[in-house]
Amino acid sequence: MNNNMNRRSATVGLFSGLGKVWLGIGLISMLINILMLTGPVFMLQVYDRVLASGSVPTLVVLGGLALGLYAFYGLLDGLRSRILVRVGQYVDAHYSGLAYQVSTMAPVLIGNKAQQLRPVQDLDAVRQFLSGQGPAAIFDSPWMPFYLIIVYVFHPILGLVGLVGAIIICLLIGLNEWLTRKPTQEANRETGLRGQLVETGRQNAEAIHAMGMIGALRGRWEGLNQTYLQSQRVSSDRGLLFSTLTKTFRFILQSSILGFGAWLAIQQEITPGIMIAASIMISRALSPIEVAVGQWRAFVGARQAYARLKSIFGQMSEEQEDGMELPLPQKALTVDALSSGPVGLKKPVLQGVSFSLNAGQGLGIIGPSGSGKSTLARSLVGLLPALSGSVRLDGAELTQWAQDRRGEFIGYLPQDVQIFDGTISENISRFAPDASSDSILEAARLADLHEMITALPDGYETRIGSSGFALSGGQRQRVALARAIYGNPFLIVLDEPNSNLDSQGEAALAGAISAMKERGSVIVIIAHRPSALASVDHVLCLKEGKMQACGPKDEVLPKVLSPVPNQGAA
Ligand SMILES: Nc1ncnc2c1ncn2[C@@H]1O[C@H](COP(=O)(O)OP(=O)(O)OP(=O)(O)O)[C@@H](O)[C@H]1O
Incomplete structure (x- = not known):
């Protein structure tokens, strides 16, 4: 809920809602600048009154008065600095989650352009500038x-x-x-x-x-x-x-x-x-x-960082409209004249793809390298927006569900498997804070991982990832498979799930797919090796981003494989 709230306010600006704080700082700055007259007025009085009259008591009174005013000035100046530091902290605390989310999502949504984006560091730059001397000077300059x-x-x-x-x-x-x-x-x-x-x-x-x-x-x-x-x-x-x-x-x-x-x-x-x-x-x-x-360099840096943050937050919120509390899908996946690809390319990678699958059905996607298979996989799970056409689950477009909820009915195994720094059970349960042991065990058993995990010294609590136990390529792929099927999602998209698997792993994969189909999931598998197609009923063949053929496996495979040997799944 917080994320959605952040997204909405991010389109308005990082500092929206801080109007009263700016007003307060403006008022303090006014008092500070009026109090700054203490020095000149004191000098004026000393030169023109005290020196002319030679009156020491007047000097003492004036000195005491100036001392009091300077103390008040010091108090206000300190207060203003403290408020500005807290404004920086507030902005950082409020938007750091979103900045992290954006930095994780941007490469998928905007492709290579994301390389220039560093939202977390940009937020740091804005906070550091606010905590420095710059903002106070900006408030004082109009005086x-x-x-x-x-x-x-x-x-x-x-x-x-x-x-x-x-x-x-x-x-x-x-x-x-x-x-x-x-x-x-x-x-x-x-x-x-x-x-x-x-x-x-x-x-x-x-x-x-x-x-x-x-x-x-x-x-x-x-x-x-x-x-x-x-x-x-x-x-x-x-x-x-x-x-x-x-x-x-x-x-x-x-x-x-x-x-x-x-x-x-x-x-x-x-x-x-x-x-x-x-x-x-x-x-x-x-x-x-x-x-x-x-402070100008810091100011220019912070201003550019702010502009980048505003633009990327706005762009992301356009891509990810807040979703409704719709019921979880149970019936069908329908893809209609879908064109999609990373935002900003001249031509969509994928053009006019249509198919539909009912609960319990499996589709294999084949095609030569670069034909758009992974792009289709990413579009199906909502990582890439539909530039035209649609991806619907039970008649509702993916964007109608809040992004945080989509994980409840989507399982995805990307081509490039990434395991996070954490325990095996955390990795399988997608770091859900309230994950039940039963569902973790169920996913691990379906992926035929249970024995391998229990053989480790710390079992499911074994730490894997960058600072832990190193899994083999096949093991990583199976942990990622268990993560994809965790929680019995309705739509499961597996991008080359067998690229690192041995025959035992492939058998486990086929078993998991059959089990998930029986439970009423829709399975989409991208495959280079025909063995991964064993448990699907339909096949879609892509070529240069377009559908070459789509239909029951027994009809499509002979058609696409025989005339062009060594292509696609052959
Ligand atoms: N972020 C991106 N920016 C620019 N072009 C991209 C981007 N992502 C994909 N493409 C292009 O889209 C096309 C399809 O890529 P995709 O990864 O979907 O192919 P694929 O069929 O999955 O290939 P493979 O079987 O080799 O994994 C490729 O030509 C690729 O260069």
């Missing part, structure tokens, strides 16, 4: 005119000098933004590519070391890192240049105000107190801008 007006009231010439200074500093900021945006974007893209190379290196460690690929990959890494460092350097150099320029200019401006002030004081147009107060005020007006320039 610049307030200080300039006061300085103008002191004397128009001082106000004009301040205004010219402020305009120059704003121009510097604009230039900074213009020159930093692109290298920051590039540095981010290269961070993604570096992460990807590390990840693929880990996943293919055996192939890399066995075939001596490390030298070539290291060279590739160093090249990538070089480009990354180059973008980082350009971005940092420009950021630092502007930081120094702004700081230096602020000093010049402050001294200019003092210079003009002294000249006006000599002309007896203003008092020395006003001269000092105006200088402090200009310094105060421009200091948030100076902080903003220093």
Whole structure:
């Protein structure tokens, strides 16, 4: 339920619902900026009143007053920082689950474009920016005119000098933004590519070391890192240049105000107190801008991260509309003129596929490599959206069920079997917190795994995956089969479930399929080897994403296998 809620609000924006908090921070910033007048007013009074009158009691009273106001300022400044840190934490806590979900789902939904996306890191960037000095400076910057007006009231010439200074500093900021945006974007893209190379290196460690690929990959890494460092350097150099320029200019401006002030004081147009107060005020007006320039790279990075998050959250929520509490399907799978494939391709991989299966029926999908078999499998289980046509269970499109509920009636064994870091029972029960031992045992028995598991020292509690016991390829495939049939799902899609199985494993697979059919499941098997088709009644042959033939197995297999030997399931 939370996920659905998150999805809905994500389309509005990461910060939606925080309006009152921003208002609160705005009010605190107003008080902070008014309290910042303490310094200039104190100096004004000291120069023009205390020094002129020589009254120590006045100095003591003024000093006490200033002390109290500064303490109040410190309190508010600390409070504002704490609130901003909590806003960052709130946004992170609220969206980290969704960011994780998106980073897991994006490769399936948007294919290669997902390589550039790092939603979890993007969320970190937004949180870190909110916890830094940047946001406070952003809230303080609009107060610049307030200080300039006061300085103008002191004397128009001082106000004009301040205004010219402020305009120059704003121009510097604009230039900074213009020159930093692109290298920051590039540095981010290269961070993604570096992460990807590390990840693929880990996943293919055996192939890399066995075939001596490390030298070539290291060279590739160093090249990538070089480009990354180059973008980082350009971005940092420009950021630092502007930081120094702004700081230096602020000093010049402050001294200019003092210079003009002294000249006006000599002309007896203003008092020395006003001269000092105006200088402090200009310094105060421009200091948030100076902080903003220093933080600009972080700001640009966070802003780009925010834009990426907003776009991908929106895209994902369009793909996954919230579902209804429909009853679980029991009768039929109907695929009607289905065209689908990863989002963003010029042409759908799969075009105009239609078939239907009733409860208890099994369909084998065959076809040459790249013909779209796995794409069809992914579309059937709702991983890829139907670009046109439909996939229906008992007459309702898959998207009508909430995504979290689909697992109750879908079992899927992907071509590339992934086992999670966890115990065997957790892997079989899909990490369901309330999984019953009976259903785990039932799935393991159906996949003929029970004896193998009980022979392990910790049995079903044996930890497997990246930090645990290493299963063989065939064992992994059978654990994944047990996971697919766990909970007796209505629709079971197995993508080359026998690629790593020996004859005993194949017999177990055939037994599991027959048992699941008897229980009323609809089974779809993608197969290269005819042995996996033993327990299906229908066959669909795909070629270049289109249906070449579909119908009862005994009719279709002779037709598609005889004229073109060595193709598809042959
Ligand atoms: N994310 C993606 N981005 C771009 N093209 C893709 C993507 N996924 C699949 N394709 C393309 O779609 C076509 C069908 O791929 P699919 O994996 O469905 O084939 P297949 O029939 O399962 O092949 P195999 O038997 O070798 O597993 C291929 O040409 C592939 O290049």
